Amino acid sequence: MDAPVTITFSWxxxxxxxxxxxxSAIIGIYFGCFGTKQSTPVEYLMGGKKMGAxxxxxxxxxxxxxGLTLLAVPAEVYKFGAAYWLIALAFVLVVVVTIYVYLPVLFYSETPSVYSYLGKRFDEKTRMLSSFFFVLTLVMFLPIVIYIPALALSAATGISVNYISPTICAICIFYTTIGGLKTVVWTDNIQLTLAVCAIIVVLILGVDATGGFSEVWLKATKGQRLDFFDFDPDVTRSxxxxxxxxxxxxLWISWTNTNQSCIQKLFSVSTFKEAKLATVLYGIGMSLMATFGILMGLIIYAKYSNCDPFLTNQLTRNDELVPFYVLDVGGHIPGIAGLFIAGVFSVGLSTYSAQLNCMSATIYDDFVSKFVSKSLSDGRKNTILKVIVVVCGVISTGLVFVVERLGGMFGLAQAFSGIPAGPLLGMFTLGILFRRANSHGAFYGGIVGLVVxxxxxxxxxxxxxxxxxVLPEKPVGVDGCNFDTNVTFVNVNDDGVSFAIFRISYYYTTMIxxxxTLVCGLAVSYATTKNVVDENLLSPVIRKVQNSLSN
Incomplete structure (x- = not known):
């Protein structure tokens, strides 16, 4: 590294x-003001159930x-190693379990909200509890989704995050509000294409700047970044x-099967066969995007392994690492920095708009609909849905200023998204796989799971x-710097022994x-009244097992 990097953003x-x-805004205007104009709730929330796989x-x-995949994951690899790459292996199980266990039941529920299933299987209070868990998930997660790309743009332009976040959120809220699911889907496609192009360009530049892929792999191996096939059972290690x-x-079984955003989109195709195909392609795509993030982290480590920008006080936050790197290797090429930051923002806006759209479906279907007239016109319902999008967007924008004070975004996102995800998965699993589970078990099991x-x-x-x-970081150095360094070491209070129970890895949040929820729910169910279960509300796996035992 020849000299400290100066971050700039050209015209x-x-x-x-x-x-x-x-x-993105033009697409929203088109679907909101022309064509079918999203005139019914089914059109607004599920694209008329005519979307392609x-x-x-x-x-x-x-x-x-x-932005987690493009900013937080590479920083995580740089600091702690490439263990997150195992998500590709995890998604094999996610896709199989989704297609054969959960999706066959949920797809045929024929309701805008996935949480209606729990209302049918158990009762209304269980349904409302699950909807509350989902809303809680988004309240905790969406501010992180916006803050990460806002931080990247701030690092590249010098504009305060306090100005960037509200402005970008306003644009996203606008096109999501007027355009509905079709806008979300088509902007997602365009934004993901832009993001992939940006990633590929930066990866090519990075490999060239570090002397080739073999050199990247060699440095990553020597730097212990690829030591993730370590079967040490220590639950405090991440x-x-x-x-x-x-x-x-x-986590991803839960997000795929109990998150309204995912299920709502799978509901928008016309057949179960297309829903299965979409699930398989989704699993492949998620694995590829995670791989891009991992490779970027390894390339960044190869670049700075001997001149760490944190030790030399060029950076203070992990989430600033990727934009810093992009400006370093591509800043001399006009438009490269803008392309990458736009790509980061693209996927951030995709997540944000999709979650806003599905949150409006959940809040309306599971809460608001109980207080409005059954004869309410489709136009009035659409207006209420759009108002919900705006209100939720404003709240999540305000919470951005809270999450920026809570430390590293990767671990924070994994923990916060996993807190409600575990109880939600437990409640759905009780309903789909356990005939003996009843409403008391699902309701109290979910509450106990969330509290714990x-x-x-x-x-x-x-x-x-x-x-x-303090999580132990992988080794870095400053021996390769060709400029005067002012290395700072931060004193910490971690004695490695105290607070043992709070050291359990954030990865286990959902599982715990x-x-x-499952254990408590089954215990309560067996201790209370047995209920009659509609066989269509149980997974085909359970029905096949029962038929095999009967024969």
Whole structure:
């Protein structure tokens, strides 16, 4: 590294970034003001159930990638190693379990909200509890989705995050509000295409700047970044095999099958066969995007392994690493920085718009509809849905200023998204796989699961923010710097022993919540009244097992 990097954003970059936002807004105006104009709730929320498997799969990938994959994952690899790569293996199980266990039941539920299933299987209070868990997920997760790309743009332009976040959110809220699901899907496709192009360009530049892919792999191996096939059973570690593989399997089974955003899009295709195809393509796409993020992290490590920008005080936050790197290797090429930052923002906006759209479906179907007239016109319903999008968007925008004070975004996102995801998966699993489970078990199991996991996760994040718990980082150095360095070492209070229970890896958040909910739910169910179950509300797996035993 020849000299400290100076981050700048040229007019070319501003033009490319502005074009991305402009195209997204135009698509929203088109679907909102022309064509069918999203005139009914089914059209607004599910595209009239006429969407194709491929655009839905692309939209699913775009709306679940977010800036985490492009900014937080590479920084995680740089600091802690490439264990997150095991998500590709985890998604094999996610796709299989989704297609054969959960999706056959949920797809034929014929309701806008996936949580209606729990209302049919159990009762209304269980349905409303699950909807509350989902809304809680988004309240905790969406501010992170916006903050990460806003931080990247701030690092590249010098404009404060406090100005960027509200402006970008306003544009996203606008085109999501007027355009509905069709706008979300088509902007997702365009935005993901832009993001992939940006990633490929940066990867090519990065490999060239570090001396070739073989050199990248050699440095990553020597730097212990590829030591993730480590079968140490220590649950406090996040960079061994078990934590990411097991933890991400549970998290993504939950996100795929109990998250309204994912299920709502799978509902928008016309046949179950297309829904299965979309699920397979979604799994492949998610694995590829994760691989892109991992490769970027390895390339960045190869570039800075001997001149760490954190030790030399060029950077203070992990989430600034990728834009710093992009400006370093591509800043001399007009438009490259703008292309990449636009790509990062694209996937962030995809996630944000998709979640806003599905949150409006959930809040309306599971809460608001109980207080409005059954004879309410489709036009009035659409208006209410759009108002919900605006209100939720404003709230999530305001919470951006809270999450920026909570430390590293990768671990924060994994923990926060996993807190409600575990109890939700437990409640759906009780209904779909356990005939004996009843409404009392699902309801109280979900509450206990949420309380337990919050009592573990929230204190852990606080202790990390106070540096009373510090995750061990992989080695870096400053021997290769060709400029004067002012290395700073931060004192921490971590003695490696205290707060043992709060040291459990954030990857296990969903699994713990799931297991607590499942065990508590079954215990309560067996201790209370047995109920009659509609066989169509049970997974085909259970019905096949029952038929085999009967024969």
């Amino acid at each position: 070319y970059d501003y033009v490319i970034f502005g074009c991305m936002l402009g195209i 491929v655009p839905i799969a692309v939209s699913l990938v775009a709306s679940h990638v977010s 960079n061994n095999f078990w934590a990411p593989f097991v933890g991400l399997t549970f 996991i919050m009592c573990l996760s929230l204190p852990a994040k606080y202790l990390e923010s106070q540096r009373m718990i 919540g799931f297991l607590v």
